[in-house]
Amino acid sequence: MKKQFVKTENYSRFVAAVRAVEQRGAAEAGLLLLHGLPGLGKSHTADRWAVDTGAIFLRAKVDWTPRYFLKDLAATLRTVDTSGSSQQLFGRLLDHLARSQQPLVIDEAEFTLARQAQVLEKIRDISDYAEITVVLIGMEKIQKMVARHGQIHSRIAQAVEFQPATLADVAYACGLLSEVPMTEALCAEVHRLSGGRMREVLNIIATVERVARESGLDKADVEHFRGVALSYDWQMRRPRTVHAGAGAAA
Template structure:
């Protein structure tokens, strides 16, 4: 007898089939508008996959450069759609991935083997279908764990959105059977002026950071959300310490902007 199945055939650790199977289309999506561009794009990518039929591809990719706010956007999309969310780590194996997904699904008693855990995961998602968001997908590509995502996709009706770096779509081309199941690929965008001012209003609570200074940060950081936020927080702290009520570009002056560029070495004095 299979040690990983009960007499009724139910995978261990998966809730019993008491109610009829629900449909992913029954998932309620929060209708409020997304605050930032990449939050909106990630949510739309996931919703496009959710709207697909069972017999059509339901994989989505949201990709872009580091610092564009993809993880925040992924978390936002997951929260708005009540999706399961898993963030991969660099040391994960195929079994670790399955265990992480099973844990996120609430499966408390995992089977002993990876194939049996996969069966638990797919059965749970068949009975209780909710979207799945997988962040740091590049790690799973590197660890040859891509086919597990395809197994889950093919055995269920759920939408799956993968988050990764700029070259994620190119990496996935290596797996043709996986690549042709991707319904939509969406590129994360650099922060817009509107995004920057919204970030300013969210993070700068001690002083009034003027539009011209916030937008200068955006320009110098080439739209990288993480670096924009770093500079906004720094400006807010300096303005607070200096008791500067209105911190504008003229006040900032020649202070450096942290944008990742190497700062020129200052001469030490004296001839070389």
């Protein structure tokens, strides 16, 4: 499978929301909340955006304390001394971020809400004082969790809920990533079997490629995969297979 980044509709909405935060009127309203169901590509999208823009990407840890977070942030930056008191470390980080204006991305942000949201309060302070954009990534319930903390919730300038990938997104991904060309009908089956979860789309494309190579196919169509398990439903504990009638009505 080709190593490419797929710019889906979710990606476009996320980038538009980032621009809106960057153009905000209130300097302290620098938080963007990115949320949605697992497997829709939230982390992958934000990570790619961070690489492209020079933003800092951190994955929150279950045992983060404010100081542990600050040390992780400093270690990621590499140029900030991690020694001294928490207050000294915080000051050095503020100085660096205020000058660099690097956005900050926090994945699995639910972990920042433990212990009365002490870590998220520290992240809020960094956003306030350095006036940088902070992207918080979480599951579908994080918006309600953050809403319990009014002083933080009021600083969320934008919230983006990732949706399942559209058929157009999936067809684009299949065309961009698959080393074996796939017909429109098979792309539609990839969309149906994946439920629009980009993580699952990538796994299915890899399976299609493997089966196609083993079968010596130059192009993959539904007729080659009818009854073939391209995915697995872990809740129902059964494989997801290409429909017998796929191609006529996927």
